Every structure is written in structure tokens, then in C-alpha cells.
Amino acid sequence: MTFSNSSRAPASSPLALAVALCFSAAIVSSSAMAQTQIAGDALAAVVVTGARFDSDPSLLPIGATVISAAEIRRAGVSDVNQAIRKIGGVLGHQSLDGSPDFALDLRGFGTNSSQNMVVLLDGVRLSENELSSAILSTIPVDSVERIEITRGGSSVLFGDGATGGVIQIITKRPGARNAGTHGSVYAEVGQFGLREGRAALTHSTGDWAFDLSGGALDTDNYRDNNAFKSRSVNAGAQVGFTDGRAGVRLSSTRQDSRFAGSLSQAQFDANPRQAATPKDFGALDSDRFTAFVEAKLAGYDLAAELSHRRKELEATYFHGTTSSVLDYESKQTQFSPRVRKLGQFGGVLNEAVAGVDFIDWTREQKGSSPSKATQKSKALYLRDEVKWDAFRLAAGVRRELFEKTNADPSPWSVANYDVTQGVNAWDVQGSYALSSKATLHAKAGHSYRVANADENGYTLVPNTVLQPQTSHDLELGTSYTDGGAKLSARVFRHELRNEIYYDPTAGAFGFGANTNLAPTKRQGFELDASAELARDWTLSGHYQRVKATFTEGAIAGREMVLVPKNVLSARLTWTPADGQTADIGAQWVDSQRFGSDFTNSCAARIPSYTTLDARYARKFGAWEVALAGLNLADKQYYGMAFQCRGGIYSSDGRQLKLSARYEF
Template sequence: MNKPIVASLVAASLLPASAWAEQNTETVVVIGRSHHADTLTQIPSNVAVITQEDIRKSGAQDIATLLRGKSGIQVSDTNSGASFAMRGFSGGQSAHNTLVLIDGRRLNKADLSGPQLGSVALSQVERIEILSGSAGVLYGDQAVGGVINIILKSTAREGGHVGVRVGDFETRGAYASKSGKLRDYWHYQISADYEKTDNYREHNAQDSGMLSSRVEYQRGSERFHAVLSYFDDDRQWPSSLTENEYRANPRQSKSTHAEDYGHEISRSLDVGYQKGVGETWQLSTSLQYSDTSTSAKSWGTPSQAELDQLTVSISGEKSFAAKGGEEGAWIVGVDYANNTFDYFSLFIDRDNRQQRVSVFSQLHYPLSSQTTLVLGGRKSRVTDDLTDAATYPNGEQLKAHANALELGLNHFIDDINRIYIRGEQNFRFAKVDEQAYTSPGVFGLDPQRGNSLELGWRQEAENYQIGADLYRLEIDDEILFDSNAISPSGGSGGANVNADRSVRYGGSISGQLHVTPAWLVVGEYHYIDAEFTEGDNKGNALPWVAMHTATLQSTVHITRDVLAYIEGVYTGSRYKDGDNANSKGKLSSYWLSNFGLQYELEQWLTTFRVDNLFDKQYPANANANARDAYYPGDGRQLTLEARYSF
């Protein structure tokens, strides 16, 4: 075992402190989409929460850094933005099988691009809720491996902050936020964040900024909010590297990509209203609209894309008293989405539209004071109107449907021990730009469908928490890009396909211990055995899925005003992305170590953080194409941040 790994293990287990989720019954969550089941112990699933205090103590500068390794999250990055995989999906499919939300609003795109996490300033995040496992009934499309819900700070907290940050690779940033009261029951918030950086690699400079304004009304059970957001991200794209180039100089980029870039501008509106009706009903409505424009150049070929997304949700929740007087709840709702996608490049002219309609219902029925039964179902239909100059020059309409059912039990053994068991179906529809890029003779991709079974145990005492989970996830007709498939007319290098059946067996152990009031130690270990169960690759491991991952964290208050944080994140060996045949050997396992130090004095907070403390060289993504394509992970980076709150 080499010295950096030893140092990571020793430091993470002995140097005190981190703040990974204070999981207790007082933590109110909204990921369950219920006003009744609103705490961790009431949801029969593996749910964790990263609190505001956890975020502050970590010293992380962005959401991707904060989430790496949490709840078994595996990160993939082709040096254009991180995507997250939960419960065993390849790097190419991670963004389409993990649902990311902001205050319940989908951040996932209707096209193949991943959710843009840079549009969310970490300084504005109140907490992050992570549900490991399927959530097909409550959230439908793409809630396959897990759901990440990012909760923003409330406008009711009057005041604000300003901050600056500087770091390696010419990183410079500034941010500010102000919240206040407009009049009785009305509050506002305005925030901005800007960063300019060269990033770790050559030809990977990035210039990004976001603006957001929010108005909220709250009086009793009646609530209203309206949020306007603007996001601008301009980033150079470096080339992939061969293995020899990657090992010789991971920071380099080839001259063949000297002009490649991606520039995204996104505008969004989020409006929501909730009101109690009578003594037993709570009604909720929401509307989200986003308009994203992207200009890019890849391998010297320019392209333009426009994506408009409209989502409307209406739901109602009725509370009732079951036999014995225990309170239950019944949720019923409708979700509607209308997405239009226009794309143009030298070789492709595409104008597609996709509509999704779903109805869902979930029942929380108390069988006793200690046991709750959860039943649910969702029925969804999708219609794609495709116009593609190469594949569907005269237009084509494709229709499909998918259903999800849920059955779960949540049981309290005693005051500190809880067990749960849950079976749930999940699904994913082909993206709005996925349907047209199929092999000749393939007219439309079938919906991806899955079945999940999980059970877990939690023990939560005053100064420690421990939990264990086991699960089985089976996927039929997984939608993915196969580089060996026959390309459509005018295309090259493969096509989108429905893959052979695959299954994932996994488990996790997690815990945290307050060694002293000032010293907290946290650990997680996750195991995934993911393989194909049908077809030519039957018995082969799914590529880019590490069988073993782990996180060790520790935080300690050295003094009342000084806090130290250290973290070790382990990723086990795995096959390169796309190596379904398992023919190219595994990549080596590695540890990443991060360190932070904070000083807080009255209204000032100063944070020093070192990511990748030992400057470990590792691939953020490695694809098994004809020449192999390596995308290096970031090397060691030092960041200094200062914030003033008022």
C-alpha cells in the first residue's frame, strides 16, 4: 500500500471531523413529496441529508466536489462537467439514470446533455437530500438509481452575504446574496455568483455566472413562490488523451481540439403554490419553464442547439385517521412535460418534440403505531414527434408508455432501531434527441424498465448512528449508446440501442460517531456487483462501475473558532466506459484526499481547502473506443475563500 493511501486512511480516521448528514427525526425532508412523511424515519428508503452545517464545514467550492463519494455516488467527467451515477450505471448513462432536483424542480435535461450543476451556487444551498434507489412512483422518468434534491435557502431568513475566492489554475470568483421582507408575509431574495478559471487541463478555461431572484409568500398553510434564474457558462473543451499521453502529461490537450468549446445560456422560471383546503387536504401546483441555448464546436465542427422545457405538476394530499387513531396520508397527482429540441450542425438537422403525461398515487397507511405500509403507482405516456433530415426526413410520431408500482413497509423496532423493506419499479424514456440516432431499421427505442428490491436497518442513538442496506436492481432494455452498433445514415461510430438485461446486487454500511462534542467521525462503504445477464456479454461486469467505494471523513473543532476537516474517498478498480466485453483490463483503484481549515470570527468566515491533497493522477473518465480515450481528473488544487455575513 503506498504512502498517500496510508496517509489518507490514518488522517481520515484520526484527525477529527466532518459533517455528513445529521440523520435524526428532526430533519425535515421534502424528497418524499409528502407533508405527512416529512422526516427521515418516516420514509421506507435509504435517505441521507447533507445539512447547511455539513456544507460549511466541508469547505467545498461546488456541488460536484461536495457530493463525490456520498451515498455511493460515482462521478464521471469528460472535462466538460461532472455527472453522478448511483447504484451501478456507466459514465455515459449516469446523467440519465440519476434524477437531480432543485427544490423539487428537475435539473435533468430532456436532451442528452447532463444537468448543469454549475447553475446552482453552493453558497445558496440550504441542504441536499439524497435518496439511494428507485423513485419511479413519485418522480417517474429517470428516477432509476437515485434522486438528489438540492434545497435552496429560504427568503424568510433576512440578511445576506458577500464572498470572494481565489485558487490554483487562475481561479477567481465572487458571490453575493441579499434576503429581506417586502411586506407582511412577503419576502425576497437576490443572488449572484461568478467564477473564472483555467481549470486543471490546457484548453479548458471556463467563464461562468448566475443570477437569481426569488419572491415568496407564506401565511399559515398557504405558500407561493416565483423564481427567475439566468445562467451563462462558456468553457473550452480539451481533447481526450491516449493512455501514453495521459501518463506522460495529463494536463495537455491536442492541437486538433484547439478551437473546441461549449457555450450554454439558460433562463428559467419556477412558480409554485400550496394551500390547505379544509382540515385534511393540502393542494400543490407548480410550473417550471426553461430555455437553453447552446453553441459549440467539436472536432472543428460547429453546432447550435435550442431546448425549451415546460413542466406542470398538480397534486393533492389527504390526511386521515386509520384504525387505532394513527395518522395516514394519500397523495394523488398529475405531471405534464412538453419539451422541444432544435439542433443543427454540418451533418445533422433535427427538430424534435416530446410530450410526457403521468398520473400517480401513493398511500401511507399505518398498520400500527410502529408499522406503516406504503403503496403507490404511476402510469406514464410519452409522444415523440421527430423530424430528422437523415433518419426521419418526412417526420415520424412515436408513442410509448411505462408504469411503476411500489410496495414498502417501515417498522420501528424500538425508539432507536428501524427497519424497512421496499419493492419499486422504475423506467426511463429515450431523450428527445436519442430516438433519431438509431441503427437502420430501428424505429424508436423501447422505454427502459427496471425492478428494485431493497431492505435496510438504521440505529440512531444520541451520539452515534449506524445503518446497513441491501438491494437488487434489474434493468431491461437499458437505453445507451453502443459504439459497435450500425450507425444511422449520415452518422458514424455507433448508435443508440436497447441493451441486454443487466442486474446489480449491492449493499452499504454507514455510520457516524461523536467521539467528543467537538469531534465527529463519519464512514461509508458501498459494494456493487453489476453484470449483464443476457446476450453476448452475459456474465460480464458493467463497465465504469467500481465494485468497491468508500468515504472516510472527520471534523474537529481545534478551538471554538478554528475547525479542521479531512476526507478520504476511495474508488475501486473498474473496466473502462464502453468495455462491455471486459477485454481491455481494469483501471487501478485510487484514493483521493481532501483537507480543509476554517476560521470563524463573528460575521467573517475564512476557509482554506486543498482538493486531491497528494496530487493523485486518476482518470475522471476513460472510454474504451478504438484508441482508448482518457479524460484526466483534477490534480491538487488550493482554494482560499472569505465570506462576510450580514
């Protein structure tokens, strides 16, 4: 694997707009939670996210799923990744390093699911320019206000990799409504040597608010040589002033992992808990600094985030009597200023948004084979949405340029390049309210993703990067709400060109390579539903059906690998008013092709599986005690396998956990 880097300054037409927006946003700021005056009427403070701004409730992102803080607390999830899977019904692929950060999969992108979706924390992009998943387990779960899941192409607002969709995590904003000092302490123990502790403290006084939290997690995990340890600290401060607020946040994470490796089918059948690599281990250190400002100036809303992240990874792999070490440091800086004009004209509500995104990423590999990789991107996007009577209509465009370099002095390097790639995105969305209870919507657009440094490090043609992946996206849907009953249904299609994927059958010697695949397609159906069955009882569920196939080339009509056709999740919740809560959930995942089975010639498939989880909690004043269980039927299964009957990563067996929380 090779790495790349670059240090040239971005230069193109979006720069002038970025500078102007930057200086405007730095001079004055306004709270996005403040009321906005339109035609003499004050809009109430809201908590939904529109076009990268907190917005009017009527402009909630079309077709979005929102997970509230109350749902997160009731389900008793221990981290944000688990909340997205358990409550949002999103399929998660078992992490390969023992961490709680499963690879989330929106709309069936299999191995590359993390690269085909964008994850943001308070507007800052967490998705990496590497073949790794966004680290969500270190976000204090008690600090989350809500999680918004928007499925489908979203590259206009969020850029590279947003074909599968976008997940936005929005944290709570301390303020006047919860002035004073508040906090919580949480402890949990469980099977597989689980020990976890979390503490959080907030203080608000006048215009100032501060927060501090920390967490420690130790677990041996289900498999041998798969222990995981994590330590994290988060601190933030913000100040509000006339029509504005600004703040800073610091986050620091230290993780240590043991790597169990993959198993053959025979090894899994004999003992799914065994380790194939009993000595391999690694460590990850990550630090992030974020500053933000939000402002209102002359009727315009302004906002900007500046974020810098440093990550250092070191891993040691043993090969018989020898070993190899992977050691690198990566840094990423993001600057995202934007402006919005929200107005009402003759009964028509109009929201116009313009913004730029700058991202500068660098990675330097250490050791005997030093290399340096960079990726610089700059983007300009424009979007306008109008709402009148029962209609909503939105349209947007985006242009983004990527400058990529890789310098590897080793004589065996096959990844030295210096290229610029330009891509475009557009989308049109509309909805019509049939009544106060029912709505129809439609979306059409063009999204994209570019190959990251890992993927460009090993391609079929030496020193040549992969072509950008593009997708034509289409979605039709409807939603219905009647009291305690809610229903949302969507049909979708993504027609992809140059999909970026690792093909284990490529190359002259059969070692595989990262490639642009022949045209592929994903189409299917999604259903979200919830209903109050009786007083204190609620049933909710999510169903997804995806058909992922090659549409052209020698293997046209063949199924894509590691994509289950059907995923069904359901939860039953009991919430009486006496301090008790109970929650039980089930997820069924259909069978799928092994990761190497591009020709669909393997006689076996990854078997389907069903898992059950449950939690019971009771409050005693400021205390809450809970008992939870995962995979209650102790199902022995796996969802990740990269070879026909091999390359298997076992999923976790049954685990019981006991927790206690104290709030003050």
C-alpha cells in the same frame, strides 16, 4: 446526432384530474411549513420531504440520506454537486467540458448515470431530456437548506429515469424567524487560475420575502484548453397568507467552456494535462422561470409548480483544417399539481397523495442541418402510506405516456419518427421499528426510463426509437441510532430489461449505436455510518459495493463497463466552540472496465485511485477565512475512459484554494 420535436397537445384521462387540481391550487394556497391539525393535535413545523410534500418527521423517506446546511458549510464545498460527492459519498464522473458539474452516479450506471437518476430543485425537475447532466453548479450553495438522497427505484413519484434514485435539493425559506435584511459576500482564489465570487441578499418583512444572489467563476482548470467561465443570477419572491404561500423564482446562467478532448494511454502517461483538441470551444445559456403555490383547503394539502426553462448551446469542433458547429435551442415546460390528505384514525396516521406531471420539451437545431425534436409526457400517480405503532407501509402506482417526434429534412437523416410509448411503475415499501434506536425496512418495485432525443437520434434501425428500459427493484435495509452514532445498511438488486446504452461494438461498420442491451443486473451493498469519536470530533463514511453484469445473451456474466465494484468515502471533522473548524476526507474508487469493453476482452482496466481533500477555517467576528485543498497527494488518475487504453479524460491534480466570507 439528430434532434426531435412535437407540438401536439396532450390528451388522455389524467388531463381532467390535472385541470381540477390546477384550479384548486390556484384559488387557495397554504404553507407546507405551517402546522397541520390532526385529531386536535398540532404537528410542529418540519423540514423533511415526504411524498412530494413537506411532511411529519415520522414519514421521512425510507432509507434516505440527508445532508444539512450545517454540514455543507462545515465542509466548505463551493457548489451543490461537490456537496453531494464529498458529503453524500456519491461517485462523480469528471465532467467533459471543464464545468464543476460532475456526472453523479447512484448504484453504478456508468456512462448513463445522469439518465438513471432524477435531480429536483424545490420540486422542479432539473434532469434533462438529453445526454447531459443536471446543471447544479449555478445553484447558490449558501441558499441550500438540505439535500436529500434517496437511492433505488423511485419512479412512482418521480417518473422517468428514477431507477438509480432521486436527489432533492431544498432551498432555505426566508420568513418571520429571520426577518429583516441579511446577506453574505464570498471570494475565493486558487491554483489553475481559479477566481470565484458570490454574493447573496435576503429581505423579509411581514408576509413577504425576497432574495437575490449572483456568482462569477473563472478557472483555467487542470488541463490545457479547458478554461471555464460562468456567470449566474438568481432572484425570488414569495408571499405568505392565511394557511398559504406562493412565489416566483428566476434563474439565469451564462457559461463558456474550452474542450480539452480525450487522450490515449500513451498521451496520458506522457502529460495528463495536455489537450487533444486545442481549439474546440462552446457556450451554454440557460434561463429558468418557476412559479409555485401551496395551499390547504377543507383538510387537503394542495401544491403545484409551473416551470419553464430555455437553453441554448453552441459548440465548435475542429477537424484538421475544417470545423463543424453544433447549435441548438431547447425549451422545457413542467406543470406538477398534486393533492394530499393527511389524517389520523384510531391511532393510525395515513398519508394519501395523488398528482399529475406534465412535461413539454422541444429542441430545434440550427445551421445547415435543421431538425426539430419534441417529447411530451403526462403522468398520473397515486400513493398511500400508513403508520401505526412501530410499522410503516406505503404503496403507489404510476402511469405515464410519452409522445415523441423528430423531423429532420436532411437527406442523410436516420431519425424521423412519431411514436407514443406508455410505461407503468409501482412500489411497495415498509419498515418496522425494532426499538427506539433500530429500524428494519424493505422496498420492492418496478421503475423505468425512456430513451431521450440524443439516444433515439442514432439507433441500429433507422427511424426507429428504442424500447423503454424497465427495472425490477428490491432493497432490504436497517438503521441504528444511539446518541452521536448512526448506522444505515442496505442490500439491493436491480434487474433491468432493455437497458438503454451506447454500444461501441454495435453496427455493421463498427461505428457503434445506441441500443437496448441484453438483460443486465446491478446488485450490491451500501453502508452509511457516523460517530462522535470524542468531544468536537466526528467521523463519517459511505461504502458502496456494486456488481453490474449481463445476465442473458452472448455475453452473459460479463461485467458492465465504467462501474467500479467498490467506492469508499470517509470524513473526519473537528468543530470546537472557538470559531475554528477543520475537515479532512478521502475517497477510494476501485478499478473498472473501459467504456468499450463489453466483452471484457481488454487486458487492462481503469486503475483504482484514492484522493484526499481537507479544509481549515477560522471565524473573526462576521468574517470567516479558510484554506482548502483538493487531491492533496496530487494523484494523476482518471475515472472516465471510453476505449481500451484510450478515450481518457484526465481528472484534476492537486489544487489549493484560499477563501474569505463576510456575513451581515
